Amino acid sequence: MGCLPVPARWPLKRWLRLGLIVLYCITLGCAQEKKVAKSKVGEKVGLPCCYKIPSSESLQNYRVYWQMNVTDVVLAYSGVQKILEHPRYVNRTKLDFENLTLWISGVEILDSGPYQCIVQSLQSSPDKPGSHLLCEEPVTLFVTADFSKPNIEREVTASSCESTEMVVRCSSHGGFPKPKIYGVLNNMSVVLNTTWESESSLSPYNVTGTLWLNVSKDINFTCFIEYDGLLTSTSLLLAKANDCIVSTALPSYNVITASSIIIITFLLAVSLAAKYLPRHACSHCSKNQASTEDVKEIMNSPHSCKVTCEMSSL
C-alpha cells in the first residue's frame, strides 16, 4: 500500500530537482558574470576574490594578483611579500590575507572599471607539479560621485493675459557617471533638451536640461537627475505671469491715488490744527488760569494748560 504512490510521485520530484538545479546554475552563472562592487568617490570599497585561504594555511603558499583593465597589475603578492603595486594605487590598497578581498580606500572615478582576482598555489602536489592556477574571477567596480541638487532657473520670454511663454533651465554639476535628466510637469513626464559637459568619459559631468513652455496656469515643475540608480531632484512652482492690464493695473493705480489724497488731506488737517488749535485754546485758557492762581505752573508746562482748558470747556 505504502509503495503504490511512490512511482507516481517520482517524476514530479525529479522535475522539481532538475528545475532547482537549472535555477541554481542560472543564478550562479549570472552572479559570476555580473559580480559588481559600488562605491562613492572618497570612500572605501572591498572587491571580493574567488578564494579563501583555509585557516590551517597562510598566504605563504599562494600568489595573488589583482588586475585591472584585464592586464594592468594593481597589487600582487607572492607569499606575504608584496611584489607589485600600481603607482596610482600606492597607499590606497590593502589585501585581506584570509579571503583575499582587495580593499581600495579614497576611491577615485578613475578606479572604476573591470578588475580581476587571480590566485595561484605555490605548492606542488603529485598531480599538479609547480605553481598552478586555483581560480580567477572578474568583478566590476562602479564609482559614483553625487550630483549637486538641481538648480532651476526660468526666464519669461513673452507674456499675455492668457498665457506666459518661458524657458526653464535645470542644471546640476560635479557628478558621475553620465546622468539622465528629465522633468515632471504636475504629474506628466517631459523630455528636456539636454547638454552634458565633461573633460573626459572618466571625469565629473555637468548637465543642463532646457524646456520651452507656454503655460496658461500655475504649474509644478520637478527636475530629476538620475545616475547609476541614484536620484536627486528639485521642484519649483512655475507661476503664470499676471499680465492682465485691464483688470489688475487700473485698480492698483486708483488705490494709490485715493490713498495719497486721503493722506495729503489728513496731513493738511493735522498741520492746520497744530497751527491754530493750541493758540486759541491757550490764550483762552491762560486767561482763565491766571485769574485764579498758580501762574508759574502754567509757564512751565503748556501741556497741562491744554488739558485743563479742554476739561474746563467740557
Ligand SMILES: *[C@@H]1O[C@H](CO)[C@@H](O)[C@H](O)[C@H]1NC(C)=O
Ligand atoms: C573578507 O574579510 C573581511 C574582514 O575579515 C570582511 O570584511 C569581508 O566582508 C570579507 N569578504 C568576503 C568576500 O568574504
Ligand SMILES: *[C@@H]1O[C@H](CO)[C@@H](O)[C@H](O)[C@H]1NC(C)=O
Ligand atoms: C584603466 O584604463 C583607464 C582608461 O584607459 C585608465 O585611466 C586607468 O588608469 C587604467 N587603470 C590602470 C590600473 O591602469
Ligand SMILES: *[C@@H]1O[C@H](CO)[C@@H](O)[C@H](O)[C@H]1NC(C)=O
Ligand atoms: C605613502 O605613504 C608613505 C608613508 O606614509 C609616504 O612616505 C609616501 O609618500 C606615500 N606615497 C604616496 C604616493 O602617497
Ligand SMILES: *[C@@H]1O[C@H](CO)[C@@H](O)[C@H](O)[C@H]1NC(C)=O
Ligand atoms: C498626481 O498623481 C498622484 C498619484 O499618482 C495623485 O494622487 C495626484 O492627485 C496627482 N496630481 C495631479 C495634479 O494630477
Ligand SMILES: *[C@@H]1O[C@H](CO)[C@@H](O)[C@H](O)[C@H]1NC(C)=O
Ligand atoms: C536643443 O538645443 C540645441 C541647442 O540649443 C538646439 O540646437 C536644438 O534644436 C534643441 N533641440 C530641440 C529638440 O529643441
Ligand SMILES: *[C@@H]1O[C@H](CO)[C@@H](O)[C@H](O)[C@H]1NC(C)=O
Ligand atoms: C562644471 O561646473 C562647475 C561649477 O559650475 C565648473 O566649475 C566646472 O568648470 C564645470 N565643468 C565643466 C567640464 O564644464
Ligand SMILES: *[C@@H]1O[C@H](CO)[C@@H](O)[C@H](O)[C@H]1NC(C)=O
Ligand atoms: C501660447 O499660448 C497662447 C494661447 O494659449 C497662444 O496665443 C500663443 O501663440 C502660444 N505661444 C506659443 C509660442 O505657442
Ligand SMILES: *[C@@H]1O[C@H](CO)[C@@H](O)[C@H](O)[C@H]1NC(C)=O
Ligand atoms: C511639486 O511636486 C513635487 C513632486 O511631486 C512635490 O514634492 C511638491 O510638493 C510639489 N510642489 C508644489 C508647490 O505643489
